[in-house]
Amino acid sequence: MVNALSNIDFRFYLWLFIRRFPLFLIAAMVVGTAGVALTFLWPPSYQATAKILVESPQIPTELAKSTVPTGAAEQFQIIQEDVLSRESVLALANRFAIYSGRTNMSESDVVDDMMRRLAIQPTASGGGGGATVYSISFKADRPDTAAELINHLVTTILDKDVLIRTQRATDTVAFFSRETQRLDNELQGLEGNILEFKNENINALPDSVDFRREQQIAQQQRLLILQQDEVALHKRVSDLQSRPLDIAAPALTPAEQSLLALRQLLFQQQALFSDESPTITALRARIAALEGEVVGSTGQPGAPRNARDIELASIDDRLEAIAVERQLIEASIEALERSIAETPANETELHSLERDRQNVQAQYDSAVARLADASTGQQIEFLLKGERLSLIESAVPPQRSLGPSRSVLVLATFAAAMLAGLAAVITPELLNRKIRRPAEMIGRLQIVPFVTVPYIKRSMFNPARLGFRISILIAVPALVLALGISDDAPRNAFMGYAQASLIATSSTP
Numbered sequence: 056m057v058n059a060l061s062n063i064d065f066r067f068y069l070w071l072f073i074r075r076f077p078l079f080l081i082a083a084m085v086v087g088t089a090g091v092a093l094t095f096l097w098p099p100s101y102q103a104t105a106k107i108l109v110e111s112p113q114i115p116t117e118l119a120k121s122t123v124p125t126g127a128a129e130q131f132q133i134i135q136e137d138v139l140s141r142e143s144v145l146a147l148a149n150r151f152a153i154y155s156g157r158t159n160m161s162e163s164d165v166v167d168d169m170m171r172r173l174a175i176q177p178t179a180s181g182g183g184g185g186a187t188v189y190s191i192s193f194k195a196d197r198p199d200t201a202a203e204l205i206n207h208l209v210t211t212i213l214d215k216d217v218l219i220r221t222q223r224a225t226d227t228v229a230f231f232s233r234e235t236q237r238l239d240n241e242l243q244g245l246e247g248n249i250l251e252f253k254n255e256n257i258n259a260l261p262d263s264v265d266f267r268r269e270q271q272i273a274q275q276q277r278l279l280i281l282q283q284d285e286v287a288l289h290k291r292v293s294d295l296q297s298r299p300l301d302i303a304a305p306a307l308t309p310a311e312q313s314l315l316a317l318r319q320l321l322f323q324q325q326a327l328f329s330d331e332s333p334t335i336t337a338l339r340a341r342i343a344a345l346e347g348e349v350v351g352s353t354g355q356p357g358a359p360r361n362a363r364d365i366e367l368a369s370i371d372d373r374l375e376a377i378a379v380e381r382q383l384i385e386a387s388i389e390a391l392e393r394s395i396a397e398t399p400a401n402e403t404e405l406h407s408l409e410r411d412r413q414n415v416q417a418q419y420d421s422a423v424a425r426l427a428d429a430s431t432g433q434q435i436e437f438l439l440k441g442e443r444l445s446l447i448e449s450a451v452p453p454q455r456s457l458g459p460s461r462s463v464l465v466l467a468t469f470a471a472a473m474l475a476g477l478a479a480v481i482t483p484e485l486l487n488r489k490i491r492r493p494a495e496m497i498g499r500l501q502i503v504p505f506v507t508v509p510y511i512k513r514s515m516f517n518p519a520r521l522g523f524r525i526s527i528l529i530a531v532p533a534l535v536l537a538l539g540i541s542d543d544a545p546r547n548a549f550m551g552y553a554q555a556s557l558i559a560t561s562s563t564p
Contacts, residue, residue, distance in 0.1 A: 075480045083476035090468030099456035102194045103201035105209045106178070106448040107131070109187040113440045121441035122227045122432030123220045128187055131444060134215045135175055138208060144169045151204050153195065188447070198452035205450035216444045224433040231426035238419040245412040252401075252408060259394040261402035271391040278384045281377050288370050288377075292319060295367055314345040315364075318371060330378055 072079070109127045112120070125133070137143065144166050147153075153169070154160055160168075172194040177187060191209060195201035253260060258267075296319055321338045435441045 071484065072480060075483070078479045078483075079476035082479035083472040086475035087468055087472035090471055091465060094464040094468060098196050100194050100196065101198040101201050101453045101456050102192050103198065103205045103450040103453055104190055104192040104448075105205045105446065105450040107189045107191065107209060107212065108445050108447045109189070110443050110445045111186070112435075112442045114435060119431045119435060121220075121224070121435050122429050123223045123436065123441065125223075127216070127442045127444055130216055130219065131189060131212070134212050134219075137215065138211055139170070139173070139175075141166055144173075147204060147208070150207070151195075151200055153200070153204075191450075194457065198454070202450040202452040209446055209449065213444055213446060217439070220441070220443065221433075221436045224429070224436040227429045228426070228433050231422055231429050235419065235422045235426050238415055238422055242412065242415045242419055245408065245415055249405070249408045249412060252405060256397070256401045258390070259397040259401050261398055261405065264395060264398045267391050267395055271388060271395070274384050274388045274391065278381060278388070281381050281384070285374060285377050285381075288374055292367060292370055295370075314342065315367070317342045317345060318367070330382065 109131065114120075141162075145162060148165050148169055154165055174190075174192045176190055178190045191205055191212075193201050193205050193208070195204065296315070317338060321335070321342060432441075
C-alpha cells in the first residue's frame with residue numbers, strides 16, 4: 056500500500072484540481088443553492104394521530120347480551136368503508152380546505168392524495184388475545200388542520216357506531232313487538248273459534264262422552280225396569296179381569312163393560328205397538344168416547360163400582376205414567392246416541408283447533424321471551440354497556456414536522472454540493488485520453504522518453520515551427536511505408552523516436 060501511495064503524483068492532481076477549481080465551484084454552488092432552496096421552500100408535513108379502542112362488554116354475556124349481531128371490530132371495518140368512500144373523502148377535503156390553493160386538481164387526484172395522507176390500521180396491544188386498538192393518522196401542511204381533521208373523523212366514527220348499534224337494537228325490539236302483537240291477535244282468534252265450536256257442540260264434546268255414556272246406560276236400565284213394570288201391570292190386569300166379579304157388587308152397564316174391555320185391549324196393544332201407532336190412537340179415542348158416555352150416565356168418568364175397578368183404574372194411571380216416562384227416556388237415549396256418535400268427529404276438529412292454538416301459543420311465548428331479550432339488549436346499547444368503540448387518545452397538533460430537521464437537510468445539501476463539485480472535476484479527467492505526463496506515456500505506449508520538455512509559452516506565432524510539425528506528421532508514416540521495416544525492435548525504436556520528437560515539437564509553440 057505504501058508503494059501504491061508513493062506512485063501517486065499528488066502534485067499533478069493538486070495542479071489539476073486548482074486548474075479546474077472554477078468548474079468545481081460552479082457545480083457545488085448550483086447543487087448547494089438548489090438544495091438549500093428546496094429545503095426552505097418545500098412545505099412541511101405534520102401528522103396527527105388518534106387511537107380508538109374496541110371495548111369489551113361491561114355486562115357479562117352469560118347474564119345479558121346485546122342483540123346487535125355485529126362485533127365492534129367488524130362494525131369498525133364497516134364504518135371505515137363508509138367514512139373512506141369517495142363522497143366522504145371529498146367532503147373532508149372541502150370541509151378543512153386541504154387543497155384550497157390547488158385549483159388544477161381533479162376530484163380523483165384529491166381522493167388519491169387524501170388516501171395517501173390518511174392511514175387507519177390496527178396496532179399491537181400487548182400479546183395474543185389482548186384488546187384491539189386502531190390508530191388513525193393524517194398528514195397535512197398545518198398541524199392544527201391535521202389534528203382537527205382526525206378529531207372530526209374519530210367523532211364521526213364513534214357517532215356512527217353508537218347510532219348503528221342503537222338503531223339495530225331498536226329495530227329488533229320493534230320487530231318482536233309487532234310479532235308479539237300479531238301472534239296475540241291470532242291466538243285470540245283461535246281461542247274464539249274454539250269457544251264458538253264448543254258452544255255449538257256443547258252436548259257432543261269429548262270431555263263429556265264418558266258422562267253421557269253413563270247416562271245412556273242408566274236410561275237403558277231405567278227403560279228396562281219400566282218395561283218390566285209394564286209387563287207386570289198388564290199381567291195384573293189380566294188376572295183381575297179373569298177373576299169373577301163380587302156378587303155384592305153392582306152389575307156393570309154395557310158401556311162400562313165396553314170401556315173395561317177397551318182398556319184391557321189397550322194394555323195388550325201397548326205391549327206390541329208404540330204410542331204413536333194408529334191402533335193405539337184409535338183405541339184411546341174410543342176409550343175417551345166411552346168414558347164420556349159413562350160420565351153422562353153415572354155423573355163421573357168410569358167411577359169404579361167395586362175393588363177390582365178401583366185397582367184397574369190405578370193400574371191404568373200407572374201405565375200411562377210409564378208410557379210418558381218411556382217416551383222421555385227413549386228420546387233421551389236417542390239424543391245421547393246421536394251425541395256420542397258425533398263426538399269422534401268433534402274430537403278430531405277440536406284437537407285440530409287446540410293444536411293450532413298450542414302452536415301459536417308456543418310461538419307467542421317464544422316471541423315474548425325474545426322481546427324481553429331484545430328490550431334488555433336495547434337498554435344495554437342505550438346505556439353504552441355493550442361492546443363498543445371508545446376513544447382512548449385524541450389527536451393533538453404535532454409540534455414537529457415529519458422527516459429530518461432543516462439543519463440536517465442543509466448539511467446533506469452541503470455534502471451533495473461537495474460531491475457534485477468533485478464529480479465535475481473527476482468526470483472530465485476520466486474521459487480525457489490525452490498524454491500529459493511521462494508516466495502516462497510509459498503506461499500507454501510502453502516507451503521511456505529520453506527527456507521531457509515542458510510547455511513554454513511564446514507570444515509570437517512561428518510559421519516555420521508549424522510547417523515542421525506538419526512535415527513530420529506526413530513524412531514519418533511515408534518513410535515507414537517506404538523503408539518497409541519488418542523488424543519489430545527497430546520499428547518500435549523508430550516509432551518511439553518519432554513520437555518523442557513529435558511531442559517535443561508540439562510542446563513548444
